[in-house]
Amino acid sequence: MKKPDFIKAFSFSRTVYAVTIMFLFMPLLVLVLYSFNESRSGSWTGFSLRWYVKLFTDSSDLWRAFGNSAIVALSSALVATVIGTLGAVGVNWYRFRLRGYLRTITFLPMILPEIIIGVSLLVFFSGLGIRLGLFTVFVAHVSFNLPFVFLLVLARLEEFDFSIIEASRDLGATELQTLWRVILPLTMPGIMSGFLTAVTLSLEDFVITFFVTGPGATTLPLYVYSAIRFGVSPVINALSVVMILGTVVLAWSMRRFLKNIAAK
Numbered sequence: 001m002k003k004p005d006f007i008k009a010f011s012f013s014r015t016v017y018a019v020t021i022m023f024l025f026m027p028l029l030v031l032v033l034y035s036f037n038e039s040r041s042g043s044w045t046g047f048s049l050r051w052y053v054k055l056f057t058d059s060s061d062l063w064r065a066f067g068n069s070a071i072v073a074l075s076s077a078l079v080a081t082v083i084g085t086l087g088a089v090g091v092n093w094y095r096f097r098l099r100g101y102l103r104t105i106t107f108l109p110m111i112l113p114e115i116i117i118g119v120s121l122l123v124f125f126s127g128l129g130i131r132l133g134l135f136t137v138f139v140a141h142v143s144f145n146l147p148f149v150f151l152l153v154l155a156r157l158e159e160f161d162f163s164i165i166e167a168s169r170d171l172g173a174t175e176l177q178t179l180w181r182v183i184l185p186l187t188m189p190g191i192m193s194g195f196l197t198a199v200t201l202s203l204e205d206f207v208i209t210f211f212v213t214g215p216g217a218t219t220l221p222l223y224v225y226s227a228i229r230f231g232v233s234p235v236i237n238a239l240s241v242v243m244i245l246g247t248v249v250l251a252w253s254m255r256r257f258l259k260n261i262a263a264k
Helices: 005-034 050-057 061-092 099-105 114-128 134-158 161-170 174-185 186-204 206-210 220-230 236-261
Strands: none
Touching: 005 161, 005 206, 005 236, 050 236, 061 099, 061 134, 061 174, 061 220, 061 236, 114 134, 134 186, 161 174, 161 186, 174 186, 174 220, 186 236
C-alpha cells in the first residue's frame, strides 16, 4: 500500500532532524569520550581519570582564567540585565520622539562584526587613558550584551496585557510600585532569558576580549587559544565536560524556575 505524501514528508523531516541533532552533538560526545582517554594523543589507549585529577590538582593558571571569565560573565550579565530591562520597559512604556530610532540603533552591536567593536573599544579606552584589564573587559562585555537583553525583554513586554497596569493605577499604585510589583514579575522569563544569554555570550567571547584585555586579565577563551599552540590538552577536555554538566544543571534548574513562575 502506498504511503500518503504527508507521511513521507513527516518521515523525511524526522530523518533530517535526527541527522542535524547528531551533527550538533557528535563533537560533544567525542570530547566527553576523549576526556577519559589515558593518552594525550588522538588515539584511544584506555580509560583513565588522570586528566580530571590534574584539572583539580595541577591547573592553577587554567582555574585563574576560568575565574576571570566567571567574574566578568556574571557581573557584566547582571549590569546588562538591569540596564537592558529598564531600557526595554522605558521604550515600551513611554512615547517619545527618538523611540523608533533608539529601537533601531540597538541592533547595531548585534550586526557589526566583532572585530570592529573590539577595535573601536580599544581606541575608546586608549583615548581616555584607561588601563586595559578586567575592568575594560567588563565594560566591553556589558556593551555587547545590552542589545540581547534589551530585545529579549522587549519581546516579552510586547506580549504584555497593559490592562493590568491600568488596573494597578486605578488601585492607586505609583509608577515605581507598578514596575516592581506588576511589570518585573510578569516579565521575569524574558529577564532571566536575557541574563543567561548574556552569561553565555560573555563566557565564549574571544575576539572583543582579545582587544580590550590586559596583563593579569586572561579569560578562559584566551587561555585556550594560547595553550593550543602546544596542542589541545586533555585537561581542557575535562574542563569542558565539567562546564557542560554545569550548563545542563543550570538549564534544568532555570526551566523549573520559569515553569513555577508560569504556574503562578
